[in-house]
Amino acid sequence: SSELTQDPAVSVALGQTVRITCQGDSLRRYYASWYQQKPGQAPVLVIYGKNNRPSGIPDRFSGSSSGNTASLTITGAQAEDDADYYCNSRDSSGNHVVFGGGTKLTVL
Amino acid sequence: EVQLVESGGGLVQPGRSLRLSCAASGFTFDDYAMHWVRQAPGKGLEWVSGINWNSGSIGYADSVKGRFTISRDNAKNSLYLQMNSLRAEDTALYYCAKDTVPTVTGRGAFDIWGQGTMVTVSS
Numbered sequence: 082s083s084e085l086t087q088d089p090a091v092s093v094a095l096g097q098t099v100r101i102t103c104q105g106d107s108l109r110r111y112y113a114s115w116y117q118q119k120p121g122q123a124p125v126l127v128i129y130g131k132n133n134r135p136s137g138i139p140d141r142f143s144g145s146s147s148g149n150t151a152s153l154t155i156t157g158a159q160a161e162d163d164a165d166y167y168c169n170s171r172d173s174s175g176n177h178v179v180f181g182g183g184t185k186l187t188v189l
Numbered sequence: 190e191v192q193l194v195e196s197g198g199g200l201v202q203p204g205r206s207l208r209l210s211c212a213a214s215g216f217t218f219d220d221y222a223m224h225w226v227r228q229a230p231g232k233g234l235e236w237v238s239g240i241n242w243n244s245g246s247i248g249y250a251d252s253v254k255g256r257f258t259i260s261r262d263n264a265k266n267s268l269y270l271q272m273n274s275l276r277a278e279d280t281a282l283y284y285c286a287k288d289t290v291p292t293v294t295g296r297g298a299f300d301i302w303g304q305g306t307m308v309t310v311s312s
Contacts, residue, residue: 114298116234123284123305124226124234129298167234169297177248178224178236178297 084172085113085181092187093158101153103168103181111175113151113168115144118183124167128153155186163188191215191301193285198306201275209306211268211285216301219243219263222288224299225270227281227308237283238270242291253279275310282307 085105093099103113112131116124126135128144141156151170155162168181197209209225224239238249238259247259258271268285283306286299 112296114296116299118234123302124299125302126298126300129289129300130296135300169234169236169299171294171297175294177250178239180226180234180236183233 084179085168085170087166087168087181087184089182090185090187092189093155094189095160096157098154098156099158099186101155101166101184101186103151103153103170104149105170105173105179105181106149107170107173107175107179108146108149108151111171112146113144113170115142115151115153116167116169117162118165118167119163127166158186158188160188162186193287193301193303195283195285195303195306198283198308200309200311202312203276203310205275206271206273207275207308209270209272209283209285209308211270211303213266213268213285213287216287218261218266220291222291222293222295223261223268224286224288224293225259225268226284226286226299226302227279228284228305229278229281232281235281236297239288239293240268241293246293248293272308275308277310280308280310 114129118124132144172179222241225237285303287301289298
């Protein structure tokens with residue numbers, strides 16, 4: 082079982098704002114990273130660290146953290162944001178990397 | 190172009206071995222930690238193993254510890270995963286991924302991924 086917990090599915094209307102969350106004790110100590118994965122494709126890093134976006138990632142993607150919960154916010158969701166989203170971080174021991182179970186985002 | 194290309198996957202019987210390779214290009218390979226991440230069909234991502242820039246620190250998921258060995262050859266810009274005593278539950282698409290820092294105990298942010306190589310363990 083994953084030490085990071087994500088809601089299995091979330092939906093958002095086109096152009097609206099959606100928050101995807103990731104919970105785990107290790108997030109009190111470590112930042113989460115966020116990945117977008119579309120069917121048949123490799124994951125793409127969209128947020129890492131406190132709130133860093135790799136080159137090429139639209140600024141509608143942002144990250145935040147509070148207590149044991151990390152959040153990925155998409156402000157003004159687009160049709161192309163319809164995808165699976167995964168968080169990851171270190172585990173509680175700090176020795177391993179762990180992924181959340183993933184959230185299927187549907188843009189309506 | 191920054192690129193990771195995995196190879197070595199295939200169909201293998203339970204209990205047998207397989208060695209995966211990952212060829213890196215377009216970045217300074219020995220500046221970064223590297224990882225293997227797998228994804229079983231229809232399932233989520235699972236971290237398998239990571240190795241820091243100079244092979245001085247290595248980590249494994251509990252599910253593969255003692256059976257899998259990660260290594261790297263910085264002179265060849267290559268990452269490897271030796272998989273022994275394979276089980277049906279090891280069936281997955283195996284991705285090679287580049288970290289954003291040199292150390293495997295860093296933030297665990299993977300900014301470059303290959304397209305994966307499929308491993309199927311079945312009799």
